[in-house]
Amino acid sequence: MSVSRIEWTEVTWNPTTGCDRISAGCDHCYALTMAKRLKAMGVAKYQTDGDPRTSGPGFGVAVHREVLTEPLRWQKPRMVFVNSMSDLGHARIDRDFLAAVFAVMGVAGHHTFQVLTKRPGRLAKLLSEQGFRQRMAQSSPLEDGNSGDHVSDRPAANAPWPLPNVWLGTSIESDEYCWRADELRKIPAAVRFLSLEPLLGPLPNLNLEGIDWVIVGGESGRGHRPIELDWVRDLRDHCVDQDVRFFFKQVGGITPKSGGRMLDGRTWDEMPEPAIGTRR
Numbered sequence: 001m002s003v004s005r006i007e008w009t010e011v012t013w014n015p016t017t018g019c020d021r022i023s024a025g026c027d028h029c030y031a032l033t034m035a036k037r038l039k040a041m042g043v044a045k046y047q048t049d050g051d052p053r054t055s056g057p058g059f060g061v062a063v064h065r066e067v068l069t070e071p072l073r074w075q076k077p078r079m080v081f082v083n084s085m086s087d088l089g090h091a092r093i094d095r096d097f098l099a100a101v102f103a104v105m106g107v108a109g110h111h112t113f114q115v116l117t118k119r120p121g122r123l124a125k126l127l128s129e130q131g132f133r134q135r136m137a138q139s140s141p142l143e144d145g146n147s148g149d150h151v152s153d154r155p156a157a158n159a160p161w162p163l164p165n166v167w168l169g170t171s172i173e174s175d176e177y178c179w180r181a182d183e184l185r186k187i188p189a190a191v192r193f194l195s196l197e198p199l200l201g202p203l204p205n206l207n208l209e210g211i212d213w214v215i216v217g218g219e220s221g222r223g224h225r226p227i228e229l230d231w232v233r234d235l236r237d238h239c240v241d242q243d244v245r246f247f248f249k250q251v252g253g254i255t256p257k258s259g260g261r262m263l264d265g266r267t268w269d270e271m272p273e274p275a276i277g278t279r280r
Contacts, residue, residue: 004084010078011074014082014085015097016088016090018055018062018086019061020055021054023173025118025200031059035057038058061086065097080112099136102163105163109159109165115166116171118170120170165190165275167189169192173200173201174201185211191213192213196217198227206235214239215249217250219252232263233263248268
């Protein structure tokens with residue numbers, strides 16, 4: 001577990017690490033840069049290199065069974081961002097491990113888990129399969145080194161479906177990727193959300209049907225691509241009109257805080273109600 005500086009979550013949990021860039025929103029990927037640094041520091045989780053054309057040093061896809069049951073040990077209810085350093089929808093994460101991740105989330109019902117992917121089509125296919133819940137129930141025993149518990153001994157198979165404490169979202173950075181929202185709508189989920197970050201242009205064709213929450217943010221860092229507040233206003237107005245929770249994370253700039261978070265004189269921090277156990 002790592003405490004997160006992301007405004008809309010509390011901690012991060014990375015049962016997998018590594019990814020590949022697939023669209024313009026990945027061009028300045030913070031996780032890729034961080035993985036290179038962590039590899040140089042000798043951090044064990046970041047010693048797998050990815051394809052230099054789409055990934056980089058320390059950013060090859062890797063699974064980490066040793067941290068899979070971490071959330072079961074956290075007593076205090078938390079908002080948990082899953083895979084801040086990877087993407088659960090990546091093709092190299094096999095369906096059995098994905099089922100095990102969902103089994104853990106199903107057992108740790110006192111937390112709210114936020115899963116964000118740029119590959120909603122794969123998650124829609126796998127999570128809608130008739131046998132997915134069976135895979136969850138039959139996932140290999142995953143020993144919790146502190147308590148001796150096993151996921152297979154926990155009632156993951158009896159958890160409601162879709163899991164009420166798991167929010168599923170997809171990233172959309174420009175209008176040509178609005179189709180990702182269509183794929184997200186196919187996923188069985190208690191809460192569906194969109195991360196429109198880094199927002200690189202207006203989204204006139206974005207359909208908010210079936211969406212519960214929208215996060216918008218500008219890009220930050222060296223070479224950042226500037227956001228126009230009129231793009232943000234248009235999205236805010238659509239969210240207000242359609243009763244969708246709206247969260248404006250940042251204007252962006254050289255640093256994440258350079259441009260602040262204000263939009264027309266106020267901050268926008270709306271979020272869905274978390275699962276009962278995690279309400280603050």
